[in-house]
Amino acid sequence: METILLNVLNGITFGIMLFLIASGLAVIYGFMGVLNLAHGVFYILGAYFGLAALAYGVPFVWAALVGGIAVGLVGLVVELVFLKRLHKQLNEQVLLTLGFVYIFANLARWIWGPYAKVIDAPAIVSGSINIGSASFPVYRLVIIAAGLALAAGLWLFTEKTRTGSVIRAGMDDKEMTTGLGVNYGLVSSAVFFTGTFVGGVAGFIGLPIIPVYPGMVFDILLLALIVIVVGGVGRIEGTLLGAVVIGLIDSLGKAYFPDFAYFTMYLAMIIILLVKPSGLLGRGK
Amino acid sequence: MRYIKYTGLFVVAVIIVLGLALSCAPAAPKQPIKIGLLFDYSGMGSADIPFHEDGARLKLDEVGWQIEGRKIELIPADNGGDPVKGVEAVKKLVEVDKVDVIIGPVWGHVALAIAPVLAQSRTPNIIPSGQTMGVIQAGAGNEFLLRGTFSGNAYYSGVYAYEDRGYRTAVVMYDDFVTGEMFATGFTKPFEERGGTVVQTVKPPLGTFDFAPYLTGIKTADVLAMWIQPPELPPFYKQYNEFGLKMPIIYTSDTAENELWTAVGDYCIGTIAQHEYSPFIDTNTNKQFVELAKKKTGGMPPVMSFQEAGYTAVTVFLEAVKAAKGDTTHDKIIEALKKVSVDTPEGKISFTNEGMGVGNELIVKIAKKDGRYEKEILKTYDQVVRKAPWE
Numbered sequence: 001m002e003t004i005l006l007n008v009l010n011g012i013t014f015g016i017m018l019f020l021i022a023s024g025l026a027v028i029y030g031f032m033g034v035l036n037l038a039h040g041v042f043y044i045l046g047a048y049f050g051l052a053a054l055a056y057g058v059p060f061v062w063a064a065l066v067g068g069i070a071v072g073l074v075g076l077v078v079e080l081v082f083l084k085r086l087h088k089q090l091n092e093q094v095l096l097t098l099g100f101v102y103i104f105a106n107l108a109r110w111i112w113g114p115y116a117k118v119i120d121a122p123a124i125v126s127g128s129i130n131i132g133s134a135s136f137p138v139y140r141l142v143i144i145a146a147g148l149a150l151a152a153g154l155w156l157f158t159e160k161t162r163t164g165s166v167i168r169a170g171m172d173d174k175e176m177t178t179g180l181g182v183n184y185g186l187v188s189s190a191v192f193f194t195g196t197f198v199g200g201v202a203g204f205i206g207l208p209i210i211p212v213y214p215g216m217v218f219d220i221l222l223l224a225l226i227v228i229v230v231g232g233v234g235r236i237e238g239t240l241l242g243a244v245v246i247g248l249i250d251s252l253g254k255a256y257f258p259d260f261a262y263f264t265m266y267l268a269m270i271i272i273l274l275v276k277p278s279g280l281l282g283r284g285k
Numbered sequence: 286m287r288y289i290k291y292t293g294l295f296v297v298a299v300i301i302v303l304g305l306a307l308s309c310a311p312a313a314p315k316q317p318i319k320i321g322l323l324f325d326y327s328g329m330g331s332a333d334i335p336f337h338e339d340g341a342r343l344k345l346d347e348v349g350w351q352i353e354g355r356k357i358e359l360i361p362a363d364n365g366g367d368p369v370k371g372v373e374a375v376k377k378l379v380e381v382d383k384v385d386v387i388i389g390p391v392w393g394h395v396a397l398a399i400a401p402v403l404a405q406s407r408t409p410n411i412i413p414s415g416q417t418m419g420v421i422q423a424g425a426g427n428e429f430l431l432r433g434t435f436s437g438n439a440y441y442s443g444v445y446a447y448e449d450r451g452y453r454t455a456v457v458m459y460d461d462f463v464t465g466e467m468f469a470t471g472f473t474k475p476f477e478e479r480g481g482t483v484v485q486t487v488k489p490p491l492g493t494f495d496f497a498p499y500l501t502g503i504k505t506a507d508v509l510a511m512w513i514q515p516p517e518l519p520p521f522y523k524q525y526n527e528f529g530l531k532m533p534i535i536y537t538s539d540t541a542e543n544e545l546w547t548a549v550g551d552y553c554i555g556t557i558a559q560h561e562y563s564p565f566i567d568t569n570t571n572k573q574f575v576e577l578a579k580k581k582t583g584g585m586p587p588v589m590s591f592q593e594a595g596y597t598a599v600t601v602f603l604e605a606v607k608a609a610k611g612d613t614t615h616d617k618i619i620e621a622l623k624k625v626s627v628d629t630p631e632g633k634i635s636f637t638n639e640g641m642g643v644g645n646e647l648i649v650k651i652a653k654k655d656g657r658y659e660k661e662i663l664k665t666y667d668q669v670v671r672k673a674p675w676e
Contacts (some may be wrong), residue, residue, distance in 0.1 A: 003501060010497040017495070047323035115544045128527055134501065135529035178550070210494045211519045211548065219492060254498035262461065285519045 002132035006066030007255045008248070009131075016246020019240050021220055022227035023150060024199030029168045030234040031158065032191050034083055035090055037097040039199055040220035041104040045072040045214040046200020048112050051119070069202035074104075075196025079189055079261040087174065092217055101217055109214040116211035118207050134181025140210050144203060150198065151240045158236060167191055171234070176283040226265065241280050245272070317356040318606060318613055320599065322380035323371065323389035323422075324397070326363035335361070336586065337389065337413065340595025343577050343604070352603050354436065354613030364390050368398030379406050384614070385613040386411060388598045392462060393435075396420045404428060405613045409622060411602060413594035415538065417467065417676050421640055427615065429622055431598055432561050433671020437462055439471025439512065439537035441666050442559040445648045446472070446535055447479040449664065450499045450557075452507035454482050458499070460513045461488035469505040471673055472537040474511070487496045489513070493519045500528040509534050515541040533557070539649060542590060544650060545595035546658030553658060556651045561592045562631040563649055563660035566637060574630040585657060589625045597629040633668065642671045 025039040036042075050067025058066060065066035078100060085185050086092045120126060121139035158164040170177040178184045203212060231242020246265055253264030260267070272280065289633045313390050324337050338361055350357045360382050364371035371390060371542075378384045378403070390396055396416050400423035408478065411429045413419065415438045421428045446452045457473055459465035473483055489496060494517065495634040503509075511531040513521060518541055525534075539558030546553050564575050564585070565616035574596060578586050584593045605621035606613060626635040631643040646669055 007498060010495075010501060013497065014495050049528070088337050113544070116516040116548050118523060118548055119551070122521065128529055137524075138570035139527075140497075187641045208523065209520065213516055213518065215516070251498045253494075256503050258488060258499075262489070 004258075005253075006131060006134055006136060007252055008149050009136060009140070011248035011251035012243040012244060013209075013247070014251050015244035016144050017209060018223055018227050019151060020143070020206060021199075022203065022224040022239055022243060023236070024197070024232075024241040025152060025221075026193040026195075026228050026231070027154065027158075027198060027234065028195035029228060030204075030236075030239075031171050032188055032195075033088060034086075034172055034192070035097070036077070036083075037094055037221060038100040038219035039195075039224055040155070041101050041108070042071050042075060042199040043203040043220050044108060044212045044214065044217060045074065045104060046203035047117070047207055048108055048203075049200065050204030051112075051117060052206070054119070064201050064204045067204040068197040071200030071203075072193045072197035076189060076193045077176035083192070084185065084188070090108035091114050103223075103248050105214045107178050107216050108130055109110045112126035112214075113140065114214060116213040117207070118211035119207045121208040122225060141184075143205070147240075149238060154198075154236045163187070163190075168234075168271065183192055224268055227280075230279055232279030235281050238279055238281030245280065287538040297445040315355045315611075317358045318352065319358045319360055319382055319384040320602065321375075321382060321384035321387040321389075322359060322361045322595075323364050323374055323378070323387050323395075324361070324399065325366045325391060326361065327365050334588050336591035337595035337598075339390075339586070340578075341388065341583065341599045342596075343574075343592070344596045344599040345410070347577075348603060352606050353508070355611055355613075360384060360552055364392070364395050364399075366392055366395065366439045368395050369397050370523070372397035372402055375402050379408050379614060383407065385615075386602050387531035388413065388595070390414075392544050393420075395437075397423060400424045400428060401499060407619065409485075409602075409605075409615060410630075411596040411598045411622075413591075415540075417463070419670070426640065429601075429636055430643070430671070431601065431634065431642045431644075432594065433642045433674055434468065434673065435467035435538065436471035436676060437670070437672035438561070439468045440475055441558055441646045442510065442537045442557070443472040443481075444479070444666075445664060446510065447481045448506070448507055448602045449648075452476075452481065454484050454506040454508075454511065455507045456485045456487065456504055457483050458489070458503075458509060458513070459485040459537075460493070460517070463493045464514055465514075466492070468537045469510075472510045472512075472535070474475060474673065474675065483614045493517060494522045494553055496521050497528070499525055501532060507531060508532055510536070510538075512537045515545045518553070519548040519550075520546055520592070522549045526552050536651075539651075543585075543657045543659065547586060549658075554653055558649050558651065558660070559659045559664070560590070560647050560649050560660055562590050563647055563662050564589050565659065565662055566631065566647075568630075568632070570628050570653055571630040593630050597634060600627055600629050601625055601634055632665075637670055643668060644671060645669070646671065 028034050028036045047066040049070040050063040053066040055062040082096055125138045125142045128137050166182050166187055228245045233240035249268040250265045254261045322338055343504045362374040362378050364374050388411050391414045393416055397419055404425035407425050410429050413431045415432050415435045416430050457469050459469040484506045487499050489499050517581050534556045536556050536558040539560040576637050578592050604625045604627040605618050608621040609617040635643045646666040647662050648664040652661040653656055
């Protein structure tokens with residue numbers, strides 16, 4: 001019983017980490033229609049910027065914000081200078097953002113080196129709690145709380161605010177939204193900033209669990225894409241559900257069917273998409 | 286008639302003079318010896334400094350870039366950690382540059398891809414990192430595995446665990462791909478042959494960063510013998526500690542270096558591992574090498590083991606050139622390499638007839654010295670063939 005509980009907790013933690021990884025991309029792709037393949041690189045840049053702040057003695061939470069804002073600004077430049085001109089041009093977006101992956105990943109290697117970086121959790125949440133005779137790290141519980149808070153915040157923002165309505169309207173029909181007097185350029189820049197900011201923050205707060213190194217950018221991108229496709233494009237609650245389902249299946253699969261560990265995640269994705277091609281909570285066509 | 290006679294004499298004289306002149310002309314300058322270096326200068330596996338090349342240059346500086354009256358040229362080529370790029374680079378080195386030897390690569394999949402290409406020309410290939418027997422099998426007697434095989438690089442960790450540490454039970458964990466499996470087998474077989482028991486085998490997929498599902502279900506034994514690829518070490522050690530696990534760890538083959546152990550932090554102190562080199566080898570040759578490397582880098586080089594491997598690979602090749610009296614035709618160098626026996630920073634190095642490296646294998650402990658995580662030597666297995674007995 002104790003082992004089952006631990007495995008479920010591991011699965012939820014991994015699921016929430018997947019949500020943190022994917023949420024930035026989910027916002028940008030789901031609410032702007034921009035397929036930002038540079039998401040993985042924004043994720044690691046957030047971690048690196050946060051680490052740089054941490055090295056200057058900035059406290060953990062503030063370092064996470066510094067990482068997020070710095071990456072958000074980089075994202076803003078990419079959006080304003082390049083992506084703004086490529087609305088609904090998926091092929092061009094893919095090529096452009098793929099180019100940025102190589103540029104930023106090599107810059108990161110040049111500045112911070114090729115080796116993995118990982119940090120300890122802040123002292124206040126660094127211990128473990130006992131579950132029966134086993135231990136479970138407190139920071140993993142913090143990650144669960146942070147992920148749920150982020151999901152709630154993004155959901156409230158996109159579903160319950162006027163700005164959120166404008167974003168969704170712009171996704172459905174940019175011309176009509178602009179015709180109604182909305183400054184959609186500003187809105188899309190704000191969304192891109194938010195998406196990259198969230199990706200950057202996730203990169204930093206995930207550091208006590210997931211190391212960053214320049215070679216991981218495509219792994220992160222792949223995980224994010226799986227979660228978004230499984231959860232359904234355009235709904236934050238879908239991304240959260242997709243992430244937790246994938247996280248649980250993957251962790252429980254590794255614990256109970258270790259020989260299939262390489263593909264439990266992909267198997268789950270295939271089955272879900274066969275049953276529901278638009279994803280668990282996807283809006284469909 | 287007289288005219289013809291004198292003309293004939295004149296022609297003979299001209300031939301004799303020309304012949305003499307040609308035979309006395311200075312000999313054409315000897316071709317330089319070309320060493321091809323095939324490493325990861327780009328790609329995700331590349332480091333920020335080309336350590337192997339640095340090591341090679343150290344050795345060439347030492348000999349003044351010439352041997353047996355011939356100058357030496359170094360021709361670096363990038364394999365990008367990719368077999369396709371590796372084959373392209375090798376073809377250029379062999380067909381265009383016409384190199385006398387290729388040193389490298391590091392990656393096993395690149396080494397396997399280029400071996401059949403090199404076999405066609407029988408270009409000598411000295412590989413300064415652990416590989417599989419497949420490389421030798423795919424070659425044509427031209428492959429020389431300086432650091433031996435993966436299983437050989439882990440074999441003595443199993444022997445040491447049982448015989449010297451007295452461990453009787455072990456949990457074995459390895460990245461679930463061929464290299465991980467070979468490192469694991471290298472530990473498991475000698476451990477079990479001596480009476481040890483492996484109570485559990487855990488195989489996370491390559492690239493795992495969240496080890497929680499595995500750590501939750503891990504059994505208790507005298508020791509955890511594991512090999513995961515170096516970038517996975519920092520999260521593994523932290524999570525191992527967070528989940529309250531206390532078993533001592535044997536990293537069956539220490540493929541990590543100070544930079545990565547620094548990312549792990551003090552959790553790694555006390556980890557026991559097998560390796561072929563440590564800067565603390567107490568010989569004059571090694572001390573001189575360490576001083577040279579320090580001078581070049583302005584401090585202790587970050588990946589000392591690669592630097593030493595590059596230095597030693599060139600040392601071995603130059604020794605073969607000396608033995609062949611400067612004749613670098615492939616067959617001569619291959620024969621000379623099979624007979625070479627030379628003192629290097631990692632100890633005496635020679636090769637078996639099939640091209641397997643013979644040298645020392647060390648059991649090391651990760652210890653912190655002057656802020657660096659170094660390999661403290663616990664035991665030396667002298668002059669062993671660097672492969673597992675069953676290979």
